[in-house]
Amino acid sequence: MKNKTSTMPSLKLRRVAIDTYKENVAYLHRDCLLYRTEGFQALSKIEIHRIGNGNPVIAVLNIVDDEIITAPDQLGLSEQVFQQLNLAEGTEVFISHASPPSSLKSVHLKIAGERLSYDAYHKIIQDIVNNRYSKIEITAFLVGCAESGMERDEILSLTRAMVNTGERLDWGEDLVSDKHCIGGIPGNRTTMLIVPIVAAHGMLIPKTSSRAITSPAGTADTMEVLANVNQSQQKLRKMVHQQRAFIVWGGTANLAPADDILIAVERPLSMDSTGQMVASILSKKVAAGATHLLIDIPIGKTAKVRNSTEGQKLRKTFQYVGDKIGLHIEVVLTNGSQPIGRGIGPVLETIDVMKVLENDPEAPHDLREKSLQLAGRIIEFDFDVRGGQGYEIARDILESGRALEKMNAIINSQGRNLVLPELGKLQHQIVASKDGFIEAIDNLKIARIARLAGAPMDKSAGIYLNKKVGDNVKKGEVLFTIYAQFNADFKFAIAAADKEPSYSIQSELNHD
């Protein structure tokens, strides 16, 4: 490489303010001498060399015909590459053709159906974290894993590799509890109840949560209605000592960074293979310092897991990888036949959560019960708690007001939002087309309508479920209410709600 770069003309760095999201893209002018003589092509990968030392940075090439973006003597870099290279604009760099990352051979083996070793997974994940893979190559890896499937040992290897290529938090305690739900159920905001209950019991539960990707709200989106969810590492350590808990967004720490890059491809592709899901969840938890983890797998016709056979299989995989990697795991299969609580969308969910904490008689019973069950299971991780006693301890904490007190302390510590956003001013009610009782509510359809209404970007948007499964209903009675802030969102959500019913109503006649 030295022979090559030392004789090639240099290019001046130019920052191009384009966010290419998790893919390194560089821009070269079509009249650049190097483009013509070196046979670079659009989409080919190049290495960018600093003068002197340092590893080259890899980027995919786009060709530019406008000097306003990149001039013939410049090398344009999208935001992410520019930050990675960390040099001033105008700095001279050299470029050369990039060889494919050596770990790509293992990807081809995986595509051919072979089983990969830990070493192979580690090299692949290392290259991905170092931005040596293009989106095309990452897709090949993911599809290769999805198609021939991953043995349990491979899922373990992938999990380990993802933990080992990022930072790892250590809270200095033997029992660090955590919980995770595999998702898919709107309104399922149990974390904001479990964390204060468990922390009020005195256990450590440092909770890093995600924002919504395809759902109407993630825990971080909803918690953000009440408090600041972006916290420094230093602040998190202080909260652990003072409150035994926090509820923050996990995206700022460099925990299992490969996971975020893989998700950037999985999301647009709607890929959700078991191996990737298990490795994604467990690597984040281990990196976040958890020692004991409760996993919630909702089962239902419109949930991610459709039946308990699938759920049991997934449970075993979680347990296998957890045991090998030193994470104590309990898996609970829960009822995923309809949304949990009544509110869907950040503000509406916050209202539900606060009602439960305040022991309001109007609080949604299902959210309260599920949260107490799960909190009880986590409390039983406590070596001093007898099996079966967790639920009662959790209920006592909630009913005594200690959970509310703890939640307020957490909110104050993270920084309370003094002005809460109001509910969306545009409201529309969807009513029953006939008499009967509610037989089912479709999680997917309800989530879609809430997103169309604006959740989670618009915190005040979402859905309130006036009726839930088992309720009786008369023709013309309200089933659910759509809330929105913007007219366009509002109309689109109503159109979607009108198009396909998300409630199934069974006539009383057939009921008996």
Add this chain to the structure above:
Amino acid sequence: MKNKTSTMPSLKLRRVAIDTYKENVAYLHRDCLLYRTEGFQALSKIEIHRIGNGNPVIAVLNIVDDEIITAPDQLGLSEQVFQQLNLAEGTEVFISHASPPSSLKSVHLKIAGERLSYDAYHKIIQDIVNNRYSKIEITAFLVGCAESGMERDEILSLTRAMVNTGERLDWGEDLVSDKHCIGGIPGNRTTMLIVPIVAAHGMLIPKTSSRAITSPAGTADTMEVLANVNQSQQKLRKMVHQQRAFIVWGGTANLAPADDILIAVERPLSMDSTGQMVASILSKKVAAGATHLLIDIPIGKTAKVRNSTEGQKLRKTFQYVGDKIGLHIEVVLTNGSQPIGRGIGPVLETIDVMKVLENDPEAPHDLREKSLQLAGRIIEFDFDVRGGQGYEIARDILESGRALEKMNAIINSQGRNLVLPELGKLQHQIVASKDGFIEAIDNLKIARIARLAGAPMDKSAGIYLNKKVGDNVKKGEVLFTIYAQFNADFKFAIAAADKEPSYSIQSELNHD
């Protein structure tokens, strides 16, 4: 969709002079109201709607922070999308979230190992041709096909789908001959000999060739040394009548356009699955109007096909698909143990070709013999030629000077280059390290060195093989010569040649 777009603010089209090569990319400013309220994300796909009628165009979104590239009230479009939409800058358009193409469901089924119908392949290829697939989705399709493999019927379906989603030429004759080599052998420029021989026999052989993708020269690159290879459809029809032949670049016609898009992903990924290769070759040939096709499969340790078992399997697949699609196919397994001829790179290969045509005693014997063999097989497609007579007819045509005459007529008709490029002025000789005989020459290494020297972008660059397999050699004698035009290329090629020997020399001692 109407509900949505009619209430959303419009954006003004802006052309962004970035060539994103076969992928539609649109740019939105981070401060654009739509970006914030609609929850668009980088890498998410959007639909671009014209006011009034017309199908929406799909593009992948990049987010921009610089008004020089795209302002908050604009929608930036990379070159390819801009051309596709075919509207003036400043035109108002609407955008909305794009649903995944419906054919993506079939891709997920293929990844899960299922067999797809013709209908499924047709819908996938149609969506790919209409730029509804992102690079990520195309990769998922290719890896899915590579991994679970494709049944012969599926390869047939894919071939048909690729033909039916592009233009198809019809030469109005019952016998339209063509040839194709699956590639991998440097210097293998038989086409430029076969075409004039076959045309001199009076048969129709309208030859569309490719440019090099990973090799030091494609036939179109080498023919371009002598004549213009970019011709209009009208001109091609005229040449067919006057010369019975042409040798042009096939990239201008819209033949099996899906193939070019798939190759844009296969190339950086180094994917080359049998199913994709067969469909790619045969769809192009059928679309180009061929009725009779000769396929050259070189077999050798450093060729694409390593042994004759593999070669036979590939032959059967070609035959199966050819028969079903109505293309008469003959497959010849040839010797791929070393490069063909002496020159590698456009100018050096042209010299070899002209020497053979001129019956120069210095002409490379192997190139001459192979071309006569293959031309003979094509001549036997002629209903009036007895089996086994083709070779002699071809030899007569070559030795009589009629092949040279026909080649000159073809060159003149396409437009002769009056000034031929000279050989690269930088020259370096690689010499033998010991006495012995040449046991093998590595096709892959020789190709790589020739590309590093500048071929095919630099037509005068390449390699001349002074020794070939079986030749005796003394220590210090020249094995091959590197030619280059640019100093950087020259040094890099020499470094690669020095690093790993591409010639294996066997000592005389062990020879007997």
